Every structure is written in C-alpha cells, then in structure tokens.
Amino acid sequence: MKRRTFVKNGAMFSSGLLLAPLARGQAQPGAAAIVQVKGASPYEITKKAITEIGGMGKIVSRGDVVMVKPNIGWNRTVEQAACTNPEVLRAVIELAFAAGAKKVVVMDNTCHKAEDCYQRSGIEAMARKAGAEVRYSDENRLVVHDFKGEVLGKWPVFRDFLEVDKFINVPILKHHGSSGLTIAMKNLYGILGGNRGKLHRDMGENIADLANGFRSHLVVVDAFRVLMRNGPVGGRLSDVELRQTVIASTRIMQADVAAAALFGRDAREVEYLQAAYARKMGEIEISKVPVRALSV
Amino acid sequence: MDAKKSKRLQRLRILSQIFFTWLFFFLLLKSGGAAIEDLPHTGFFFYIDPLLLWVNLLAGPFFRAFLLALIPLLLTLVFGRFFCGWLCPLGALNQFFTWLGSRRGRKKVAVERNSLRLKYLLLIVLLVASLFASQLLGWLDPFTLLTRSASTVVLPGANFLAQHAMQSGAQSRGWAGKAVKPFYDLSRRFLLTVRQRTYLQASAIGLIFFSLLLLNLRRRRFFCNTLCPLGALYGLLAKYSLVHLPLNENCLKCGACANHCTYYGSPYQDYLKSECVLCLNCLNDCPAAAIDVRFQLPRKGQRPALDLGRRHILAAAGCGLVAAALPQIGVEKKSKAHAFIRPPGAVAEKDFLKKCVRCGACMQSCPTNAIHPAVFQSGVEGLWTPLLVPLNGYCEYECNRCTQVCPTYALARLTLEEKKLFKIGTAVIDRSTCYTYADGYNCAVCEEHCPVPEKAIRFREVEVNNFRGKTKKVKQIYVVPDLCIGCGICENVCPRTDAPAIRVGAEEEQRENPY
Numbered sequence: 001m002k003r004r005t006f007v008k009n010g011a012m013f014s015s016g017l018l019l020a021p022l023a024r025g026q027a028q029p030g031a032a033a034i035v036q037v038k039g040a041s042p043y044e045i046t047k048k049a050i051t052e053i054g055g056m057g058k059i060v061s062r063g064d065v066v067m068v069k070p071n072i073g074w075n076r077t078v079e080q081a082a083c084t085n086p087e088v089l090r091a092v093i094e095l096a097f098a099a100g101a102k103k104v105v106v107m108d109n110t111c112h113k114a115e116d117c118y119q120r121s122g123i124e125a126m127a128r129k130a131g132a133e134v135r136y137s138d139e140n141r142l143v144v145h146d147f148k149g150e151v152l153g154k155w156p157v158f159r160d161f162l163e164v165d166k167f168i169n170v171p172i173l174k175h176h177g178s179s180g181l182t183i184a185m186k187n188l189y190g191i192l193g194g195n196r197g198k199l200h201r202d203m204g205e206n207i208a209d210l211a212n213g214f215r216s217h218l219v220v221v222d223a224f225r226v227l228m229r230n231g232p233v234g235g236r237l238s239d240v241e242l243r244q245t246v247i248a249s250t251r252i253m254q255a256d257v258a259a260a261a262l263f264g265r266d267a268r269e270v271e272y273l274q275a276a277y278a279r280k281m282g283e284i285e286i287s288k289v290p291v292r293a294l295s296v
Numbered sequence: 297m298d299a300k301k302s303k304r305l306q307r308l309r310i311l312s313q314i315f316f317t318w319l320f321f322f323l324l325l326k327s328g329g330a331a332i333e334d335l336p337h338t339g340f341f342f343y344i345d346p347l348l349l350w351v352n353l354l355a356g357p358f359f360r361a362f363l364l365a366l367i368p369l370l371l372t373l374v375f376g377r378f379f380c381g382w383l384c385p386l387g388a389l390n391q392f393f394t395w396l397g398s399r400r401g402r403k404k405v406a407v408e409r410n411s412l413r414l415k416y417l418l419l420i421v422l423l424v425a426s427l428f429a430s431q432l433l434g435w436l437d438p439f440t441l442l443t444r445s446a447s448t449v450v451l452p453g454a455n456f457l458a459q460h461a462m463q464s465g466a467q468s469r470g471w472a473g474k475a476v477k478p479f480y481d482l483s484r485r486f487l488l489t490v491r492q493r494t495y496l497q498a499s500a501i502g503l504i505f506f507s508l509l510l511l512n513l514r515r516r517r518f519f520c521n522t523l524c525p526l527g528a529l530y531g532l533l534a535k536y537s538l539v540h541l542p543l544n545e546n547c548l549k550c551g552a553c554a555n556h557c558t559y560y561g562s563p564y565q566d567y568l569k570s571e572c573v574l575c576l577n578c579l580n581d582c583p584a585a586a587i588d589v590r591f592q593l594p595r596k597g598q599r600p601a602l603d604l605g606r607r608h609i610l611a612a613a614g615c616g617l618v619a620a621a622l623p624q625i626g627v628e629k630k631s632k633a634h635a636f637i638r639p640p641g642a643v644a645e646k647d648f649l650k651k652c653v654r655c656g657a658c659m660q661s662c663p664t665n666a667i668h669p670a671v672f673q674s675g676v677e678g679l680w681t682p683l684l685v686p687l688n689g690y691c692e693y694e695c696n697r698c699t700q701v702c703p704t705y706a707l708a709r710l711t712l713e714e715k716k717l718f719k720i721g722t723a724v725i726d727r728s729t730c731y732t733y734a735d736g737y738n739c740a741v742c743e744e745h746c747p748v749p750e751k752a753i754r755f756r757e758v759e760v761n762n763f764r765g766k767t768k769k770v771k772q773i774y775v776v777p778d779l780c781i782g783c784g785i786c787e788n789v790c791p792r793t794d795a796p797a798i799r800v801g802a803e804e805e806q807r808e809n810p811y
Contacts, residue, residue, distance in 0.1 A: 075694050111745060111789075113663050113692065114490045120694070136490045140463060178740035178755070178771060197741040197791025201731065235693070236749035 034249040034258050034289060039296030042224040042246065046091035048296050049248035050220065059218045062100035064165040068092055068132065071172050071187050072108040072123050074233050075116040081225035081240045082233055084172045086126035088222040088246060092170055093130040104132040107160055108190040135160060142193040149209025151202050156193040169216035169252065173223040173259045175231030179203050180270045181263060182232050183256045184219045185211040204271030211252050212279050219255040221247040223262055253282035254289050261286040297588050302579035309381060309576055313388035320385040324446055327701050328660040338657065341439045342703035344368055347526050348653055351433055352704055354426055355650040359705065369533065376537040377530045380520055381573030386438040389509060390517045391575065397513035398556060407566045409602055411522050412559060416604050417612040419528040424616025430623055430677050434653030436525050444680060445505035447660030448495040448669060459488055494688060496668035517558045531570035538591040541567065547586035553578035563587050570602060623677035634802055636673040637684045637721040637782060640691060641699035641707040642807045645674065651706035654680040658698035658707060664689035666784065667698060684720060686784025686800050691720060693747035693783060719806035721782030723775045723798050730797035732772045736762030740771055742786035742798050752779035753786055777804065
C-alpha cells in the first residue's frame with residue numbers, strides 16, 4: 001500500500017468510525033442507498049461505489065473477520081466474464097482492511113475444478129496480493145444449516161461462511177440460461193454444498209429463500225464486463241459487452257433489481273426476483289428503486 | 297577393489313537411484329499439477345524405453361523422440377544392466393524393499409535358473425504377440441507399470457492418508473493443532489488435491505503393485521529377476537557387454553559376495569553377466585577386496601549367461617501366437633456398438649489398442665479425474681487402456697493435457713483449439729428419467745454447464761401436464777448433436793442420484809471413420 005493511500009484510508013476509516021453511529025441512525029428501512037458507478041477502472045469505480053453508499057466503515061467493524069464471496073464458478077478468464085473481476089475484488093478487500101477487518105477470507109464452491117477456476121479467473125493471485133486468505137471449499141467442513149424458507153429448509157453449508165462476522169457478496173452480472181440472470185442472490189449458491197443441482201427444481205423459490213435466510217451485509221455487483229448470452233459459462237468473447245459499471249448496496253434484492261435493469265431486463269420477468277418480492281425483500285419495479293447513478 | 301572405493305561406488309549407485317526415483321515422481325506430479333498453462337516434458341522415462349520404441353515402430357508413425365531409447369541400449373553394451381541397477385525407478389523401489397527384507401538374517405539360496413529364465417520367455421511371448429496386432433507390452437513394462445500404479449493408486453492413496461492425518465491434526469485445539477496447521481495449509485496449497493481422486497480398478501492395480509513390492513521381502517528384486525521384459529531385453533545385450541567383475545588373487549573363496557547379490561549369484565560362483573545389475577553389493581560384502589570392476593572385450597566362453605533352451609524359446613513363441621489370437625476372436629472385435637468413450641484425440645480403436653501402452657499418464661494429467669483404466673470394455677487386450685468416465689469427471693473444455701502427455705500418441709497431440717472441436721461422443725437425453733420430461737419440472741443444470749459457447753444443450757418452453765395433473769410451463773432440455781463435443785460435464789452434473797438422465801455415448805465419435 002502506498003503511503004498516500006494508507007493516510008487516505010486511515011482518514012476515511014477514522015471519520016467513518018466517528019460518523020458511523022450517525023449514519024446508522026439516519027438509515028431508514030426500505031430506502032437503502034443503491035449506487036451505480038460507471039468508469040474506466042473497475043478498481044476505482046468499486047471504491048467510489050462503496051464510498052458513496054456510506055463507506056465500508058458502515059459495514060465492517062474493527063476486528064471483524066470478513067468473508068468476501070466472489071463468483072469463481074468457472075474455469076474462465078477475466079475477458080470471458082464468467083467470474084468476478086479481480087480488480088473489483090481487490091478494491092473490496094482493501095476497503096475491508098482499511099475499515100479494520102482482522103481477516104478477509106475469499107472462498108467459493110466452484111462448478112469446475114476448484115484449482116483451475118481460482119487460478120484462471122485471476123482471483124486467487126489477486127486476493128493473496130491484497131492480503132486476503134484464499135480458501136478452497138473443503139467437504140469435511142460442511143454443516144447443515146436451516147434457512148427456514150418456504151421451500152428451502154435444511155441444506156449443507158460450508159462452515160467457513162457461518163463463522164465470519166461480515167459477509168460481502170461480490171457477484172458478476174451475467175446471463176443465465178434457466179433463471180434468466182445470475183447476480184447476487186444466485187451467487188449465494190456458492191456457500192452451499194451437497195447435490196446443488198437438486199435446487200434447480202424450484203429455482204426461483206430456492207434462490208429467494210437462500211437470500212432471505214442468509215444475510216449479505218454488503219453487495220457489490222461487478223458489471224464491468226457483462227456476459228449477455230450463453231451464460232453462465234460463456235466462453236465466446238463476442239457474447240461479452242463492456243458496461244464498465246459497479247453497483248453497490250446493502251440490500252441484496254435492490255442490487256439485483258438495479259443490475260437486472262442495467263442488463264436490460266425487467267426484474268418482473270426474473271422468477272427468483274418475483275419470489276423475493278413475494279417474500280417482501282424489496283421493490284421489484286425499477287422506478288421505485290432509488291438508484292443513484294454516477295460516473296467517474 | 298579396496299573397501300573405500302567400493303563403498304563410494306555403492307553410495308553413488310544409491311544416490312543415482314534416489315535421484316531417478318525422485319525425477320520420476322516429480323515429473324509425474326508435475327503432469328497432474330494445478331497449473332494448466334505450463335506442462336514440462338513428462339515423457340522422459342518413456343522415450344528412453346526400448347520396448348516402447350518397438351511399440352512405436354510397429355504401430356507407426358515413427359517419432360524421433362524414441363531414438364533416445366537407443367542410448368541405454370548402446371550403453372548396455374558397455375556397462376551391462378546398469379540401467380536396471382542405477383536408473384530404473386521401479387528397480388530402485390524393488391531394491392529398497394529387498395534391502396528391507398535383507399535386514400533379517402537369511403541363508404544363501406542357490407540361483408534359480410528357471411525363475412530367472414521366465415522373464416526372457418515372457419519377453420518372447422510379448423514380442424511375438426505384438427507382431428500380430430496385440431500389444432501387451434505395457435502390462436509389464438516397468439515404466440508403464442510404475443506410472444499406472446503411481447497415478448491410480450500410490451498418489452491418490454498418499455493424498456487420502458496425508459489429508460486425513462493432517463486434517464484431524466489441524467482441527468485439534470492446542471499446540472498440536474497449531475503445529476500441524478501451517479503444514480496442512482501449505483500442502484493443501486501445493487501438494488494435496490482439493491478433491492480426493494478416485495479410480496476405477498484402483499484396488500486391483502494396487503493389489504498387484506503392492507504384491508510385487510512385498511514379494512521382494514521373500515525374493516530379492518523379484519519383479520526384476522522374474523518378470524521384467526525390459527530387464528530381459530537388457531539381459532540379452534548385457535551378455536556381450538564390456539563390464540566384468542573378475543576376482544583377483546586375494547579371494548578367500550568364502551562366498552560372502554553372494555550375501556546380498558540381487559540374483560542370488562556372485563562373482564565367485566554362478567556369475568551371470570546377463571543378470572548382474574551392477575548394484576555392487578558384492579564389492580562391499582567381500583572381506584578381502586578381491587573383486588574388481590574391469591572393462592574388457594568378452595572372449596568366447598567368457599559370456600556367462602543363462603541358457604534359454606531352444607524348446608523353451610519355441611514354446612514361448614507359440615504362447616505368443618496364442619496371446620495374439622485370443623483377444624482377436626472376442627466378440628468386441630466385430631460389434632460396431634460399444635458402451636465406452638475414450639479421451640480426446642484418441643485414434644481409431646484398432647490403432648489405439650496397438651499404440652496405447654496402458655501407462656496411465658493421461659489419467660494422472662486429467663484435472664477432473666475423468667480418465668480411468670478400463671476393465672474389459674474393449675476386450676481382454678483393452679485392459680487398463682484409458683476410458684473417459686463422465687460419472688466421475690468430465691473433459692475440461694479449457695484443457696488438452698492428456699493429449700500432450702501421451703508418450704505414444706495413442707491420444708494424438710491436439711492444440712487447445714483443436715481439442716475444443718474434437719468430438720469425443722454425443723450426449724443423449726433419457727426422457728424417461730430427465731426431470732423436465734418425466735416429472736414436469738425445471739432443472740437445466742446440464743444446460744448451465746454446457747461449455748460449448750453456442751450451447752449444445754438447450755431448452756424449449758412447453759406446456760405439460762405434470763404428475764399432479766396440473767398444466768404447467770416447463771423448460772424441456774434437448775441436445776444439438778452437431779454442436780455437442782461429448783465432454784460429459786452434463787452427465788457429470790446431472791442431479792439425479794440413480795443414474796444420470798443425460799449420458800455421453802460413442803455415437804458420432806470423431807476417432808472412428810464414418811464409412
């Protein structure tokens with residue numbers, strides 16, 4: 001870390017500490033800020049977006065163990081846009097440390113072979129460089145967790161996700177064949193073990209229950225490169241569009257609705273967002289979601 | 297030769313054995329490492345193997361890399377069977393277990409010419425059989441045997457034990473946990489596989505391998521003396537080699553040189569140049585420094601070797617003919633349908649059986665653990681040839697490793713772009729079990745995972761009456777056969793727990809010509 005960034009982060013962190021009780025008091029239920037930032041650098045726009053929603057200090061307390069959960073599902077490169085952009089991840093990790101996190105863990109339960117995904121996506125190298133602990137999912141660490149949902153009840157979850165103080169959900173926005181889109185709520189599949197394919201039966205209901213029963217303290221959606229077709233694996237560069245955007249919010253459903261709008265899709269067409277709406281997790285109409293759009 | 301010098305020579309031999317064993321396992325581990333981009337040349341041990349040169353000559357087309365195998369052949373004419381004693385990693389393991397066995401005091405056993413002769417006869421059987429389409433050398437060749445056993449049994453087994461031992465240690469509280477944890481984290485990062493690898497036939501191959509090792513405790517270098525066809529080949533040449541272990545005038549005729557001789561002979565009695573692997577144990581056992589190492593042109597009568605016997609040779613050749621014929625009259629040879637698929641780049645089945653040496657290098661290199669040794673799916677002679685088993689793994693779209701490590705090009709070298717287009721087989725949906733047809737609800741896990749950019753697995757929304765009698769819209773899955781490359785990830789991820797509802801079969805596989 002450069003001295004300048006250190007001083008800057010330090011100042012931001014201490015002011016965050018001072019202002020934190022104030023900010024918490026001000027936050028009103030149902031009106032959480034959603035910030036959408038556009039710019040040429042994925043790293044800068046991520047930092048900007050998190051600062052704009054009130055800063056990492058609002059979410060991470062001193063001494064917290066923070067889990068940052070990107071989408072590392074596939075053995076694909078950054079350009080193929082199937083996994084979260086490592087630059088976005090770096091910004092989140094650095095901000096979490098600056099806010100006083102004791103430890104930052106990066107982990108996902110991948111679809112392709114774990115080692116390949118972690119390496120090819122560039123996430124393992126970047127997360128280590130940023131000082132985070134990179135963990136592979138270990139089936140011996142599965143515990144049964146009760147999501148208490150309407151459809152989704154008990155399901156095995158990696159203990160690593162339950163044993164942290166804060167959970168930051170850092171998905172990538174992309175096309176998904178059967179559910180339409182995969183953003184933050186769908187990204188939570190990565191905390192699950194077991195025969196996950198079975199959950200595709202009532203996928204919409206399951207995803208909504210999952211997101212309702214497991215809290216994401218912060219959601220940062222990477223929409224820098226967006227896979228528009230043939231997701232979630234993709235592979236063809238012609239299916240990828242450059243959107244250069246990052247969306248941040250503390251409310252998972254609102255982040256998803258905003259990201260769906262960015263993708264060019266009405267959230268009401270997405271099954272799991274309908275299910276989430278039925279569970280009163282947030283607004284489904286984009287006109288009712290207060291998105292603050294910025295450019296850097 | 298004086299005691300100091302002979303001790304030094306023996307140490308040098310042991311060091312050489314340790315080095316080449318290390319090199320062998322290093323290259324093997326490298327070929328199965330996590331990084332995809334860099335693959336060092338792992339075929340070294342195969343290319344210095346004259347038996348594989350022979351396989352390559354017969355199966356063609358010729359690869360120049362195999363010319364390296366002439367080097368040990370020529371060196372054998374000078375140094376005798378140094379290769380077995382100094383270089384061969386399987387020989388080194390056998391030597392090690394022999395040494396373990398020799399800790400217990402045992403009396404000298406006389407040379408058993410019959411058991412020593414067996415390997416020569418086996419070599420004749422295999423060579424004759426290989427002339428008639430059957431190629432069975434890989435079953436017994438020391439490198440293929442060791443590679444196969446190491447990749448399917450030793451490494452996964454070691455991984456299992458290490459993982460479990462360290463994991464329970466790392467999770468325990470207190471100082472023990474603290475001490476083990478860093479080791480555990482490091483080995484998880486660099487050595488252990490995240491998922492335990494499993495193999496078809498692991499127990500059978502393991503049983504054979506460990507029996508061969510344990511037999512060394514009863515008989516010195518059992519495999520090398522009795523079975524190894526490569527050792528036999530070197531033995532045939534070693535007879536004419538320049539190296540010699542003559543006795544000088546110090547000899548007490550005590551017979552101590554036989555104490556640790558690997559073939560139960562000695563320079564004093566029963567000196568068999570064709571069996572001596574130059575382990576030089578005798579030099580150190582000799583109390584009077586009476587044995588020398590000399591290089592001299594062997595004169596007639598000074599070529600101590602086994603007499604194979606004309607009748608034995610003829611009988612072995614006959615057995616070779618039988619071994620060649622039997623697999624060829626199996627029913628698999630005629631049937632056009634078969635229930636297995638091969639890894640990408642596999643040449644047509646007939647050539648494949650000739651080229652493949654059953655070494656299992658492809659199995660070790662496969663990142664998803666999809667390649668497994670066959671049982672009899674392709675007939676008796678197909679034993680231990682590689683199959684792609686999607687139930688256990690899948691052909692990773694962004695990988696062409698197995699086609700890079702195959703020493704005999706039974707899996708043709710494919711670039712990554714070529715491999716992405718290579719059709720291993722075709723996926724077929726079983727409508728009687730697929731959720732989207734049979735039960736009338738959405739699933740599409742296979743569609744999600746299909747790596748072909750245009751998606752070879754798609755769905756169409758249709759209205760169906762489900763099992764509750766309700767009309768419902770369901771996304772029913774279908775396969776586009778022309779796009780499917782048969783990678784098998786769909787079969788691998790299908791959530792059904794009885795049998796996958798989508799399966800990859802050999803239909804339209806690229807390796808068989810369509811006519």
